[in-house]
Amino acid sequence: MKMPQGKNRTLVQTLCLVFVMGGLAWASVPFYDWFCRVTGYGGTTNVAEAGADTILDRTITIRFDANKERGMPWDFKPVQQKMTVRLGETGLAFYEAYNPTDRPIAGSASYNVAPYDAGAFFSKIDCFCFEEQILQPGERVQMPVSFFVDPDLATDRDAKYAKSITLSYTFYEIDLPEEQAALAPRAGADTTDTN
Numbered sequence: 001m002k003m004p005q006g007k008n009r010t011l012v013q014t015l016c017l018v019f020v021m022g023g024l025a026w027a028s029v030p031f032y033d034w035f036c037r038v039t040g041y042g043g044t045t046n047v048a049e050a051g052a053d054t055i056l057d058r059t060i061t062i063r064f065d066a067n068k069e070r071g072m073p074w075d076f077k078p079v080q081q082k083m084t085v086r087l088g089e090t091g092l093a094f095y096e097a098y099n100p101t102d103r104p105i106a107g108s109a110s111y112n113v114a115p116y117d118a119g120a121f122f123s124k125i126d127c128f129c130f131e132e133q134i135l136q137p138g139e140r141v142q143m144p145v146s147f148f149v150d151p152d153l154a155t156d157r158d159a160k161y162a163k164s165i166t167l168s169y170t171f172y173e174i175d176l177p178e179e180q181a182a183l184a185p186r187a188g189a190d191t192t193d194t195n
Helices: 005-039 116-121 151-155 178-183
Strands: 059-068 075-078 082-086 091-098 105-114 122-127 133-135 140-149 164-174
Touching: 059 075, 059 091, 059 140, 082 091, 091 133, 091 164, 105 116, 116 122, 116 151, 133 140, 140 164
Parallel strands: 059 164
Antiparallel strands: 059 082, 075 091, 091 140, 105 133, 105 164, 122 140
């Protein structure tokens, strides 16, 4: 039995709509990530290979904030609460993480800055947040972040009024890499010697 012409067209249009919607859903995450990095939207920061070429006399206070996802067992905090830097000057700050458990734990940090207008002007040169962190049982580490605030902030229509910027990290637990997971003792396993 042959389908009427109108039903064929409706079927093709519906299938095209499904494929277009699927493609848009697939592309939305990388597009949103790119958009945030280019515009600083949502407090997303920039990444730089080196510090700024110019340093201005104007200063800005950088505040440091640390959070954990619910269930993340690490202790996580900034080593110092704030610092004052000149626009374009490279700053170096440290965050401390401690694993109080009896098992290795892998973590990854997400970050943002506030106010959001300043996100496009905050550039990280090096950061612990660029890669996963693995802490062994009882291990305590200090993790560096080097950064600068672009001198162009001083002339931006909205961001120039910022007197301080808050750099905030949230650590969340991730799966251990396979080689680390193979070395970790299994929960509930009996490790006593029977000899």
